[in-house]
Amino acid sequence: MNKEFLIQVHNRVKPYIHKTAVLSSQLINEIAGCNVFFKCENFQKMGAFKMRGAANAILNLSEEDRNKGVVTHSSGNFAQALSLAANKIGIEAYIVMPENAPQVKKNAVKGYKGHIIESESTPIAREQMAEKVKQETGATFIHPSNDDDVIHGQGTATIELLEERPQLDYIFTPVGGGGLIAGTALAAKYFSDKCKVIGGEPKNADDAYRSMKSGKIEFNKTTNTIADGLRTFLGDRNFPIIMNDVERIILVEEEEIIEAMKLIWERMKIIIEPSSAVAFAALLKEKEQFKNKDVGIIISGGNVDVSNLPF
Amino acid sequence: MNKEFLIQVHNRVKPYIHKTAVLSSQLINEIAGCNVFFKCENFQKMGAFKMRGAANAILNLSEEDRNKGVVTHSSGNFAQALSLAANKIGIEAYIVMPENAPQVKKNAVKGYKGHIIESESTPIAREQMAEKVKQETGATFIHPSNDDDVIHGQGTATIELLEERPQLDYIFTPVGGGGLIAGTALAAKYFSDKCKVIGGEPKNADDAYRSMKSGKIEFNKTTNTIADGLRTFLGDRNFPIIMNDVERIILVEEEEIIEAMKLIWERMKIIIEPSSAVAFAALLKEKEQFKNKDVGIIISGGNVDVSNLPF
Structure with missing residues (x-):
């Protein structure tokens, strides 16, 4: 694994994906106390980084x-x-x-x-x-998250984000099956000399948080979260990468997810699914730690039933 | 009035506005039968072109x-x-x-x-x-729409759109008080040698449509439309510009507005207010006329109560 390998991955998938927009908002920055750059994979083909x-x-x-x-x-x-x-x-x-x-x-x-x-x-x-x-x-x-090629493909969102915003200190992603955060961590390692990767995970499906603590794959005790994309569990391909290259995971409550989701809808005027809000909720939860930093957030997807919202 | 004058307007307001993104979607293009470029003024500061x-x-x-x-x-x-x-x-x-x-x-x-x-x-x-x-x-x-400086300011969205997409054949805007469409028509006249401007207007608030037919300012007989930003009426500053430089106005029904709004929410993953959907609804209504053309649409704003949607 090296930078050249990931560039080849990116070139391979480019004809099949959108280079999605990176959006920011002064009001969001004021609320978060840092400079937030949203990589809008909700605008990706079929509506998600997958x-x-x-x-x-x-x-x-x-x-x-x-x-x-x-x-x-x-x-x-x-x-x-x-x-x-x-x-x-x-x-x-x-x-x-x-x-x-x-x-x-x-x-x-x-x-x-x-x-x-x-x-x-x-x-x-x-x-x-x-x-x-x-x-x-x-x-x-082909496994949705525990597959090397899938992991490497997911990392290409971060390659684009760091090309556009090379100054990033942190990138936050949601953590579900672990494919996105593992790919993000690999890309950040090879495309930045300082950018650290942090996961946001629902407290009600906290397998990755506990796995990083114990050093072995733990399983969800509950999956009772509105972030329906994050009810899955880690695997043996992505967990070692997470263990090595992810800084840490921040747990968030259900109401924090809904609040973060509504904030992004109302302030950014973009439609994101609950799973996508988890990374931003994690940043808000510990915002004192990231004061004035440059923080990327992967908005993982926007596939949500707009007729059936949690607010 | 000339191009240089509008460039000065643009330079004047630049420090106070965002250069908003222009988004497109293959699925939307397939549905519309042409290449649609959305100028996302819903991402503008305070959420609208105003x-x-x-x-x-x-x-x-x-x-x-x-x-x-x-x-x-x-x-x-x-x-x-x-x-x-x-x-x-x-x-x-x-x-x-x-x-x-x-x-x-x-x-x-x-x-x-x-x-x-x-x-x-x-x-x-x-x-x-x-x-x-x-x-x-x-x-x-300062009048919200019937004011020369307001009209010229609104035109700067089109200056940016045509800089990014100089090939546009048409630009659609919603028509309410007339400030946006008049500014758009002026900018299109001076920044393109072919781009025509078309208005979308709710049938239930059709003053501009009837005014263009009669050649004098007509008034709304009803304002019973979900497009609450378009219930206002034309004025003596913007109407002459509309009469001279707008190609025509297409009327749309309420259900067409709601359908177009939902389509943009679901396909583009962006939040737009009902007034913004009126321009896209107009394009869909007469899409045979615009087959394979390059069409810009000014998404006028995204200020909507997300807890109270019409779908």
């Missing part, structure tokens, strides 16, 4: 493997990302989703031409179904 | 007049814009608002240090109160 990792993972497959398609289990943004990336690259994507997944999420995957395979909603049932699809089609399984 | 005109109007006053302050009657974005611009420039702003104006709007003005003077809610009562404030304080009255 497009980056999905595209990189597919593009790294051999021609032969690509032709057999890809499979994943996800009912969230990665399902849409893998479907759209596969469609753009011209291959098939099989998406294992719980049979009780909301119709709106199924429709989004269908809209991007993904093939939905329903399973029971337990993690084991979903994995078994993905394995079955793999056996039957020869498709390559 | 900051541009307010700043220019104040900056054009003599030192002596500035020191006596400015006064306007508005309960909408211009109230906030004049308050903030005055505050930044270091003078007083007196805002005449109907006593029954929503508390949230009063708070916004107070947040920008404007002095609220309450009046009865009829247009005549508001004008009389503004006149009274003018007499008592010596403040200069």
Whole structure:
């Protein structure tokens, strides 16, 4: 792993992604007490950073493997990302989703031409179904977060952010499955000589916080958080990177997430999903530590039902 | 009036405004059948283009007049814009608002240090109160839309848009009091040799549409529209410019406004107020006329109560 490798990743995915805008607001800076730069992955294709990792993972497959398609289990943004990336690259994507997944999420995957395979909603049932699809089609399984190519792809958001704002002292990301923060930490290490990476995590799904404390992968005791993209758990590919290269993780309460989300909606005039607000909530929670610093925040996504808001 | 004059206006207001982002979306382009470039004045300071005109109007006053302050009657974005611009420039702003104006709007003005003077809610009562404030304080009255300096200031959004996208065939704006579309038409005339300006107007507040047909200022028969920023009427300063330099006005129904607003929220992931959706709704309504063209749309503002949406 080195800078040149990550530049190649970035060049590989560039034709399939947007270089998203970096926005800032004087009022937000006054509230946070530092200079905040939002990397707007809510403006990314399909509405989230996951497009980056999905595209990189597919593009790294051999021609032969690509032709057999890809499979994943996800009912969230990665399902849409893998479907759209596969469609753009011209291959098939099989998406294992719980049979009780909301119709709106199924429709989004269908809209991007993904093939939905329903399973029971337990993690084991979903994995078994993905394995079955793999056996039957020869498709390559791509994990939403615990996959090297996915991790490297997610890091490209930070490459762009640091190109535009090389002075950043910190970058905050939300922590769910760990793919985004691991990719961010790698990119920050190779594209800045000072930028530290900090995670925001819901207190109600605090596996990464406890894992960093204990030094081994811990599991969520609850996943009762509005930040539905962050209910997943770490894996053996991303955890060592997080352990090595992430500065620390800040836990936030549910009401802090909702407050941060509303603040960004009202002040920045952009639509972000609850998971995206977690990183900003973490900054606000400990803002005295970051006074007058230059802080990047990865806005992870904007896929939210605008008819059903928490405020 | 010439290009050089408008460049001076732009240079004058630049220290007080954001150069707002221009965003586009492949999905929106597919839906509209043309290349759409959104000039995001919802990201402008205080959340709307009105900051541009307010700043220019104040900056054009003599030192002596500035020191006596400015006064306007508005309960909408211009109230906030004049308050903030005055505050930044270091003078007083007196805002005449109907006593029954929503508390949230009063708070916004107070947040920008404007002095609220309450009046009865009829247009005549508001004008009389503004006149009274003018007499008592010596403040200069600045009309929200029917004022040359305000009109010229609003045109600076189009100067920036055409600098970034010189190929535009059309620019759409919403039409309310007429300041934005008149300023846009002037800027398009002097900064492009082909770009035509088209207005979107609610059918339920169609004074500009009928005025362009009849050649004289007509008045709204109803103002029963969700696009609350567009319930105002044209004036003698902006109407001649509209008559000369605006191509035409397209009327849209209320449900078309709401649909266009939701489409922009969901696809662009940005928060816009209903008035802003009117221009895009107009484009969608007659999209066959603009097939494969390059179309700019001024997103006029993003000040909306996110807890109280029409969808």
